[in-house]
Structures are given as structure tokens and as C-alpha cells.
Amino acid sequence: MLVYLGEEIGAAAHERVVRLLRLLQSEPVKWIRNIQPAYCSLLITFDAATVDHAEVRETISGLEKHAKKSPAAKRRLVEVPVCYGGEFGPDLEDVGEQRGLTAEKVVELHIARTYHAYFLGFAPGFAYLGDVAEEIATPRLETPRKEVAAGSVGIAGRQTAIYPFATPGGWRLIGRTPLEIFRKDREPMGLIAIGDQVKFQPITRAEFLAMRPA
Amino acid sequence: MSQLVVEAAGLLTTVQDFGREGHGVLGVSASGAADAVALRLGNLLLENKAGTPALEMTLTGGTFLFPDGAVICLAGANFGAQVDGKALELWRPHAILPGKRVVFGPTKDFARSYMCVASGIGVAEFLGSASTHLLSGLGGWEGRALRKGDVLPIGRLEKNIRRRRLRAGVLDGLKPGKTLRVTRGPQSDWFLEEARETLVGGQFVVSEESNRMGLRLDGPRLAARGNAEMISEGAPLGSIQVTPSGQAIILFVEQQTTGGYPKIANVIAADLHCVGQLRPRDAIRFEEVSLAEARLLWIERQKLLGSEERLFA
Numbered sequence: 001m002l003v004y005l006g007e008e009i010g011a012a013a014h015e016r017v018v019r020l021l022r023l024l025q026s027e028p029v030k031w032i033r034n035i036q037p038a039y040c041s042l043l044i045t046f047d048a049a050t051v052d053h054a055e056v057r058e059t060i061s062g063l064e065k066h067a068k069k070s071p072a073a074k075r076r077l078v079e080v081p082v083c084y085g086g087e088f089g090p091d092l093e094d095v096g097e098q099r100g101l102t103a104e105k106v107v108e109l110h111i112a113r114t115y116h117a118y119f120l121g122f123a124p125g126f127a128y129l130g131d132v133a134e135e136i137a138t139p140r141l142e143t144p145r146k147e148v149a150a151g152s153v154g155i156a157g158r159q160t161a162i163y164p165f166a167t168p169g170g171w172r173l174i175g176r177t178p179l180e181i182f183r184k185d186r187e188p189m190g191l192i193a194i195g196d197q198v199k200f201q202p203i204t205r206a207e208f209l210a211m212r213p214a
Numbered sequence: 215m216s217q218l219v220v221e222a223a224g225l226l227t228t229v230q231d232f233g234r235e236g237h238g239v240l241g242v243s244a245s246g247a248a249d250a251v252a253l254r255l256g257n258l259l260l261e262n263k264a265g266t267p268a269l270e271m272t273l274t275g276g277t278f279l280f281p282d283g284a285v286i287c288l289a290g291a292n293f294g295a296q297v298d299g300k301a302l303e304l305w306r307p308h309a310i311l312p313g314k315r316v317v318f319g320p321t322k323d324f325a326r327s328y329m330c331v332a333s334g335i336g337v338a339e340f341l342g343s344a345s346t347h348l349l350s351g352l353g354g355w356e357g358r359a360l361r362k363g364d365v366l367p368i369g370r371l372e373k374n375i376r377r378r379r380l381r382a383g384v385l386d387g388l389k390p391g392k393t394l395r396v397t398r399g400p401q402s403d404w405f406l407e408e409a410r411e412t413l414v415g416g417q418f419v420v421s422e423e424s425n426r427m428g429l430r431l432d433g434p435r436l437a438a439r440g441n442a443e444m445i446s447e448g449a450p451l452g453s454i455q456v457t458p459s460g461q462a463i464i465l466f467v468e469q470q471t472t473g474g475y476p477k478i479a480n481v482i483a484a485d486l487h488c489v490g491q492l493r494p495r496d497a498i499r500f501e502e503v504s505l506a507e508a509r510l511l512w513i514e515r516q517k518l519l520g521s522e523e524r525l526f527a
Binding site (some may be wrong): 002008009021025033034035036037038039040041042043045048049052053119120121122123124125126127128139140142143144146156157159164165167168182184189190194 | 235236237238239240241242244340347349350351352400423427443445446447448449450451457458459470471472473474483505506508509512513516
């Protein structure tokens with residue numbers, strides 16, 4: 001069941017998402033099988049053999065009223081070095097052209113903000129970061145690429161993200177980080193968690209190559 | 215521990231169990247057997263726990279040597295398995311003598327065949343499951359598909375395995391069909407009425423670009439009402455997303471956990487194993503059911519699969 005807690009991307013809706021998530025994590029409901037948070041929603045997968053939709057709706061709306069009153073979550077700052085453009089950011093020029101900006105200006109606008117990690121989805125460790133400046137917001141590609149390199153930084157609408165693994169992907173790629181975004185032998189496994197603050201730092205190609213794990 | 219030696223891996227062979235549901239917060243999808251019904255029955259026939267890790271083969275199977283022998287059960291699609299040139303029947307336990315090899319060929323019917331082994335296959339768990347997640351290289355055997363030369367630890371040969379058999383008729387009710395039942399998706403209203411009619415009236419063909427992440431469907435395009443950019447949200451297993459070009463994609467076990475494309479419908483839980491048995495170029499249709507019907511079908515399926523009396527002779 002999809003639980004909607006707002007109709008536009010922003011801090012208000014997301015705060016409600018995080019609060020309900022924290023409540024469901026601290027006081028687990030036994031028929032909930034999985035929770036997938038997003039910008040304005042939580043997808044709740046439940047055991048349909050145990051409960052029906054009406055009961056799920058009633059329980060969750062009760063918990064949401066309770067969650068609203070809980071204290072705000074703490075935020076961590078994560079810094080991510082990125083080499084912009086060239087082979088690492090094949091769509092950087094294109095994003096600039098679409099928005100009437102130089103590539104340098106696109107980068108400047110991308111690094112200027114501190115982004116909010118709204119949720120992880122799409123693939124393990126893939127954090128949806130926002131909000132990207134309106135001036136560089138560009139839609140997804142019509143036809144997604146069949147493979148995007150791990151560490152690629154992309155833009156889709158007013159969202160930006162880093163691909164943790166080589167996967168298919170439809171976001172416009174503007175750069176790449178040498179950091180490993182998701183490692184199962186690390187705790188926490190993901191570099192970025194829901195609710196974190198994320199800042200990008202431009203690096204040169206030489207710095208990228210030097211920082212890349214052997 | 216005894217061993218299983220991969221002499222030929224087949225097209226795509228991975229270790230799978232029931233997957234690791236419950237890690238959406240990390241962006242980790244459940245993975246797990248594409249046909250969980252076959253995995254369950256194969257294991258239960260061996261008196262294993264239903265979710266014991268097994269080998270999932272895709273379209274063409276491999277060749278596996280058992281230096282110490284084993285008791286195995288084949289389930290799902292028929293890949294024409296043989297030992298010493300003699301066919302191995304599906305859905306029943308077989309003792310494989312030490313030094314013998316099980317040779318699989320190309321499929322004769324469906325997409326995925328399972329080789330379950332008494333006492334299971336010993337691989338380390340990641341987030342509570344032995345399932346391979348190919349996209350991220352996590353879980354299973356080194357996070358990847360098996361290769362020639364891999365040697366996997368398996369359970370010791372049980373001498374007193376019962377000759378369990380399925381009751382007549384059990385498989386008829388569970389046979390993977392080509393008509394998938396769906397409920398309406400959360401963005402079903404984003405589509406023109408014609409698109410919704412096309413979904414349930416039209417014929418779609420599973421594209422070659424389909425895998426455990428998702429099945430791309432060729433066929434009639436499904437037109438949305440406008441060009442609204444959707445706010446990404448959680449996407450359940452079996453949800454049918456529609457790309458801006460109108461192509462339908464069924465999200466499957468190694469799915470992306472969220473998506474930004476509108477979801478027109480969702481394959482019901484009781485038909486997900488059918489999705490796992492679809493081959494590229496298979497023609498399929500969709501049939502709409504209500505949430506209440508979908509739930510009843512799921513409850514009935516769970517009852518059947520949970521009842522040893524109804525399953526086994």
C-alpha cells in the first residue's frame with residue numbers, strides 16, 4: 001500500500017515520511033514485510049494473508065497521527081568529491097545547452113547547494129538528493145542507457161543522485177565520484193542514508209584517478 | 215560438507231532462496247527465486263525447509279558433478295536433465311551416486327529450472343538471505359552467476375530420504391500461465407481509458423531485454439494523459455511501469471525499489487511465479503481482478519502451499 005504524506009517534494013512532506021518511518025522501525029508492526037520510503041510517500045508491503053487493505057489503512061493512519069508529534073531526526077553531513085564533465089559526465093554540455101548555460105555554470109550551480117537525502121531506492125545505496133537548482137533541472141533521457149558506470153552523478157528533474165553500481169539508468173550524467181557508494185563489508189553499507197545532508201566538491205581528473213580504490 | 219562442482223554453468227545460474235524482503239530503507243530489493251513456488255515444492259519434496267538455497271538456471275542449464283553424491287530434486291521448467299544418458303524426472307527426489315554428473319540442456323517449456331539439494335547449498339548470507347543480487351554483486355555465490363570451475367559446498371548425502379511425491383493435480387493448479395492477473399496500479403488514472411483497455415485486451419510479447427530486474431514488453435503502446443513528471447515513489451514487486459515512450463515493464467525480483475514512471479497495474483502475488491517462468495518472445499495477456507479477489511487468491515495459494523496433506527501423496 002502506498003501511503004502519501006504530501007503532494008510536492010520538500011522538507012515538510014519528507015519530515016512526515018521520516019517520522020513515520022522511524023516510528024515503524026522502532027515499534028515494528030508484525031504484518032509489515034517491507035517499507036520503502038520516498039519523497040512524499042511510504043510503500044508498505046504487508047502480508048495480505050493476515051490483514052486486508054482496510055485494516056492496514058486504519059493502523060497506519062493511526063500511527064501517522066502519533067508520528068507527527070515525535071521529535072525531528074538529526075542530520076549528518078556527507079561530502080562527495082566529483083569529477084565533472086568529459087568522459088565522466090557525458091551529458092554535462094547537453095544539460096547546459098538545454099538550459100542556456102555554460103558547463104562551468106551548471107557545475108557551479110550543482111556544487112552550490114547542500115542536498116537533502118530523501119530516500120534510497122532504485123538500487124542498493126542509490127540516494128535521491130534534492131533539490132537541484134531550478135536553472136539546471138532537466139528531465140530524464142527518453143531512452144535510458146543500458147549501462148551507467150558506478151559512481152556516475154546524474155540529474156533528473158530537480159533530483160540528483162550517484163549510481164552505486166553499473167546499472168541501466170535514465171538520468172543525465174554530469175560527473176563521477178571515485179568513492180564507493182555501497183559496500184557490504186562496511187557499516188553502514190551505504191555512504192548516504194535517508195535524512196543525510198550531502199555536499200558535492202569538484203575534483204580534477206588526476207585527483208579522481210588518485211582517489212579511486214585499487 | 216560435500217561438494218557440487220560446476221563443469222558448465224549454463225546461460226545464467228545463480229544461488230537463490232526466498233530473498234531478503236524488508237531492506238527497502240537501504241534501497242535493497244528482495245531478489246530471491248523467480249519462481250518461488252517451484253523452489254518451495256522442490257525443497258519440500260526433499261524435506262528441506264521451503265526456502266533452502268538452490269540453483270536457479272535460466273533457459274539453458276549447466277553440468278554439475280557431485281564427487282560425494284547427493285540427493286536432489288528438480289523443479290520448475292524442464293531442461294531435459296540426465297544422469298548417464300538417463301532422464302531425471304522433475305518433482306521427485308533422486309539419489310545421485312558419488313562421481314556422477316547431472317547434465318541439463320535447453321528448456322523444453324518454461325524459463326527457469328531449479329536444482330534443490332538435500333540439506334541445501336552452503337553460501338554465506340547477506341542481510342539474512344543467500345539469494346544472489348546480480349545488479350549489485352551481492353549475496354549468493356560471490357554475488358555473481360556461477361562459472362565453470364566453481365566448487366560449492368552442499369549438505370551431506372542423507373541415506374534415508376523418503377520417496378515423497380506430489381499429489382496428482384497439484385501441478386495443474388500451479389502451472390505457470392501466460393495470462394497474468396493484475397490489480398489497478400496507483401497511477402492507473404494517469405492513463406487514457408484506451409490505454410487501460412489495451413492493457414487488458416491486448417497481447418504483449420516479452421522482449422529479449424528482460425531479466426530478473428524486469429521484463430520489458432513489446433506490443434501496443436500505453437498512452438498517458440499528459441507529460442507530467444511523476445514524483446518517484448516505492449514500486450512493488452510485479453508493478454507494471456510505463457515509460458514515456460509507452461512501453462510496459464514488469465518490475466521483478468531484482469527490481470529497482472522505487473521508480474519515477476507511472477504504474478498502470480500490478481501483477482497479483484498469486485501470479486508472480488508465472489512471471490518468473492516467462493521466456494523472451496512469450497506472448498502474454500493481462501486480466502484485471504479486484505484487490506479483494508487478489509487477496510483471496512493469495513490466501514488460497516498460501517493454504518495450499520502450507521498444507522503437506524494437500525501437496526503430497
